[in-house]
Amino acid sequence: MTSPLHSLQQRFGHAAFRPPQQEIIDCLIAGRDVFVLMPTGAGKSLCYQIPALHRPGTALVVSPLVSLMKDQVDALTAAGIRAACYNATLTAEQARQVLARLHRQQLDLLYIAPERLMSAAFLERLREVPLALIAVDEAHCVSQWGHDFRPEYVQLGRLRQLFPQVPLIALTATADRQTRQDVVARLGLEQAETFVRSFDRPNIQYRVVEKLKPFAQLEAFLSRRRDQSGIIYALSRKRVEEIAAKLAQRGHAAAAYHAGLADGERQAVQEAFLADELRLVVATVAFGMGIDKPNVRFVVHYDLPKNIESYYQETGRAGRDGLPAEALLLFGYGDISIARGLISKGSNAEQVRIELHKLNAMVSYAEPLTCRRRALLGYFGEPLAEDCGNCDFCLNPPERYDATEDARKLLSCVYRVGQRFGAGHVIDVLRGQRNQRVLQLGHDRLSTFAIGSEVSVESWTGLVRQLVHLGYLYPDVANYGVLKLTEAARPLLTGQQQLWLARPRLKDAAAGGERPAGRGRKLRLRRR
Known part of the structure; x- marks a missing residue:
């Protein structure tokens, strides 16, 4: 049996573990439950992928997005690891083939949507299949206090009772104090080992600029970064397409990405961006989960995000290589009304209340009264003793x-x-x-x-x-x-x-x- 370090080096091409990956992996291999809170780009996936290779059986990975599943499975397959996904995008024949591989114990990891996993028929199948572990990725989706609560995730609370001998790991990059407590309670992880890594990304320079003539401001920003890769987030599909079209007309290698595009078109944009054939992606929040492109030099928010969790996660896609990166937010008070209107259309009054609270926290971050990094880290319960020196507030106090x-x-x-x-x-x-x-x-x-x-x-x-x-x-x-x-x-x-x-x-x-x-x-x- 090879060691986890050997698997890291030979299968994934990394020389050494980052803290606290080794400790998390050891816990899972030993059969203990784990709760992980690590920032975007910190290497959460390896924390369950490597134990999947060192425990008998198949690891189930619950994932909220089809695109994330495909990216992970493609990367694992390229590394010689037996992986597949099981979701609604598969044809009937493809689904049968995946299930056959599962029953023949020919899969190290199976990525699966929560509603598929928790169906009575699939749970019955799992009685005949040895399981290495269960990983709940983007675990904040379990909590009503999370910024991306998904009702279909609630059923996952049964996993601890259904599979008491199978180690369970829950992972998220964005969870405030209330969300963490709720995730732990809902998934029955009160006895789990907990690993919380700092949210600080000191290489990212945070800037907030008053939104006046947004496209002109965006162009001025891009004109000084002609050879750099970046992501531009906008609130609506229509605006995404308008911005992308204008940028392309002005000679930028830019394309739109949102959930309304055909699967093939979205995949082509994503692959071109990862291969550096496309310099700019203009996107809604549908883009970015699981994207591991180390050389994104900037993220621009053309519109105000609806919560700090989304803002943190999206800005965290810049500078994954540890080199200097930028996060620019164009902040206009008109955006608040638009975001509030979208939230208020929700049918669940309690969920609307929570989302409006999170929007207010986002607005207070954008107002220029505090070091951006202190405000950002403070939201997640991580106090910073002094101003960061690498944000617009600190550079122009x-x-x-x-x-x-x-x-x-x-x-x-x-x-x-x-x-x-x-x-x-x-x-x-x-x-x-x-x-x-x-x-x-x-x-x-x-x-x-x-x-x-x-x-x-x-x-x-x-x-x-x-x-x-x-x-x-x-x-x-x-x-x-x-x-x-x-x-x-x-x-x-x-x-x-x-x-x-x-x-x-x-x-x-x-x-x-x-x-x-x-x-x-x-x-x-x-x-x-």
């Missing part, structure tokens, strides 16, 4: 002001209302609003009532967002966005720490002459 008193007022008010209310109610209390809810709850009698009465709602809202980005506050999305204090808030609340924040660059014409934060009644601090 705004004016700063001493926000210590403002922050103490806000954090104290969150504490005084019992950490049971969202930002809107906290701001009402700070501003001394005697509305029905404030009076009914008796919050007009709190020591923090009206201590920020001369500060605009917009200023307080911006401060809430910055304190969330910096890890002093945590919005509990599972509990309707209730604001909660983190441990980091304690030294700030008790007067042991000062806080300097950025002033908004844009003038707020709607503020009606209200003064910036910090000019209301002084807060009397009580040490506890």
